[in-house]
Amino acid sequence: MQIQPNRRQFLRTAGQGFLAAAAIGNGLCPTWADSKESAGGGLIYHTEVPPNAEPPIEELVKTWITPEKFFYVRSHAASPQIDADQFRLKIEGMVNHPGEISLKELMDKYPSKTVIASMTCAGNRRNEHSAVRAVDGVQWQSQAIGNASWTGIPLSEVLKAVGVQPDAKHVWFEGLDEIKKKGKTIGFGGSIPLSKAMDDTEAMPGALLTHKMNGLPLTPDHGYPLRTVVPGYIGARSVKWLGKIVVSNRTMPNHYVQDAYKLVEENTPTAWAEAGPLYRYPMNCGIARIASRSTDTQELMEVTGYALPPGNGRTLKRVEVSVNGGRSWQVAKFEREPDPYVWSLWKLEIPVRSIRGIVYARAVDSAGEAMPERVDWNMKGYMFNSWYRKAYNLRSL
Incomplete structure (x- = not known):
C-alpha cells in the first residue's frame, strides 16, 4: 500500500x-x-x-x-x-x-x-x-x-x-x-x-x-x-x-x-x-596526534584533534589546550567555521616546555559552557566528556 x-x-x-x-x-x-x-x-x-x-x-x-x-x-x-x-x-x-x-x-x-x-x-x-x-x-x-x-x-x-x-x-x-x-x-x-x-x-x-x-x-x-x-x-x-x-x-x-x-x-x-532515555550527545573532544618540529629559533609541539559541539544546536566557540594541568590554556585553530551538529578539526602549535608530560584539551560552546574537568561514573559508561588527556614523550616521536 x-x-x-x-x-x-x-x-x-x-x-x-x-x-x-x-x-x-x-x-x-x-x-x-x-x-x-x-x-x-x-x-x-x-x-x-x-x-x-x-x-x-x-x-x-x-x-x-x-x-x-x-x-x-x-x-x-x-x-x-x-x-x-x-x-x-x-x-x-x-x-x-x-x-x-x-x-x-x-x-x-x-x-x-x-x-x-x-x-x-x-x-x-x-x-x-x-x-x-x-x-x-x-x-x-x-x-x-x-x-x-x-x-x-x-x-x-x-x-x-x-x-x-x-x-x-x-x-x-x-x-x-x-x-x-x-x-x-x-x-x-x-x-x-x-x-x-x-x-x-x-x-x-x-x-x-x-x-x-x-x-x-x-x-x-x-x-x-x-x-x-x-x-x-x-x-x-x-x-x-x-x-x-x-x-x-x-x-x-x-x-x-x-x-x-x-x-x-x-x-x-x-x-x-x-532514569529517562538518553537523547542528546554531550560536547566532547579528542587529541589525535602530538608531534614535534624544530624552527630556527625554537622547538614546537603540534597538537591536533577533533571537537564535537553539544547536541542542543549550539556551535563550538573554541578548543583550549593546556600543558600545565589546566592552570592556563591556549586556544587552538579550527580548520573551518564551526556549525551545529558537526564536529570541528583543530590544531595548535605550542613551544616545547618539557620533553614529556600530559596535554589536556577541552571544548567550549557558543554559550560559554566548557567540558568539565571530571565527570561522574555510571553503570553503563555513557556520555564520558571530561577534559581529554594524552601523554607524550617527544624523545620517542
Whole structure:
C-alpha cells in the first residue's frame, strides 16, 4: 500500500584514575591491544560478531568528512541481509493513514535532502570510565565518532503525509536486525520525541530517513537499505536497517529504550526505573596526534584533534589546550567555521616546555559552557566528556 500525502563525582580520588586515564589517552589500554584490525578495512574491531569497531584516531582526523572505511561501526547483532527490491517500510500507530511503502516509492514520492552531521556512540571514551571502575560493554576509546554526508527524506515530510494524530508524542524506530536477548529474539529499537522529529531548520532536519552515506548507498554495516539519522542525538537513536515506524503517545517499550542507554549511577530497580532515555550527545573532544618540529629559533609541539559541539544546536566557540594541568590554556585553530551538529578539526602549535608530560584539551560552546574537568561514573559508561588527556614523550616521536 502506498502512503498518502547527579551524577556522583567521578574521580573524586583523581589520583587513582589519573595514571590510568593518561595511559588510555596514550593508546595503552590492554582491551585495545586485544582488538583486531580487519584486513585492509582500516578499522580495529573490539568484536567481530556482532561487528563493533573504531578507526585509529590518527586516521579519523585526516579528513573532515569521515570515509566509510574509517567510520565506526556499532551493532548489537550481525548485519541482516535485506533485498532492497522486496523491502517495505511500515508506518503504524497514531497516524491517519497507516501502511507500508517501498524504498523506490519513498524516494520517488519525497524529495531527498543531503546534510552533513556528526554521529557518536553514547559509549564513546567508555574505557576511561573502566579505568576507574570496570564497566561492561564495548571498551571504546575516543573514536566511536564520525562525520558524514547523509542523503535521505526528512522524517517530518513522511509524518505530515500520513497525518499524525493530536495526542501523539513519540516516534518509534524498529530495526530489522535479530538480537538474542534473554532467550528471546528482538530487533534493535529507538524512539525520539515527536517534537524532535518535526524540528526542521533550513540547514538541518530533525531526523532523516537515510539511504545514502557520503553519496553512496548505505553499506550493510551502516544500515542498508534504510536507516534513521537524528542530528544531535546519540547514535543509538539513529536506528539501522529501519523496518517500521510507529507513532505513539509514549516512549518505545524496546529494551534499548527502556533498559539500556540510560544514565544510572546506582544498580537499583528504583534508579533504573526513574532514569529517562538518553537523547542528546554531550560536547566532547579528542587529541589525535602530538608531534614535534624544530624552527630556527625554537622547538614546537603540534597538537591536533577533533571537537564535537553539544547536541542542543549550539556551535563550538573554541578548543583550549593546556600543558600545565589546566592552570592556563591556549586556544587552538579550527580548520573551518564551526556549525551545529558537526564536529570541528583543530590544531595548535605550542613551544616545547618539557620533553614529556600530559596535554589536556577541552571544548567550549557558543554559550560559554566548557567540558568539565571530571565527570561522574555510571553503570553503563555513557556520555564520558571530561577534559581529554594524552601523554607524550617527544624523545620517542
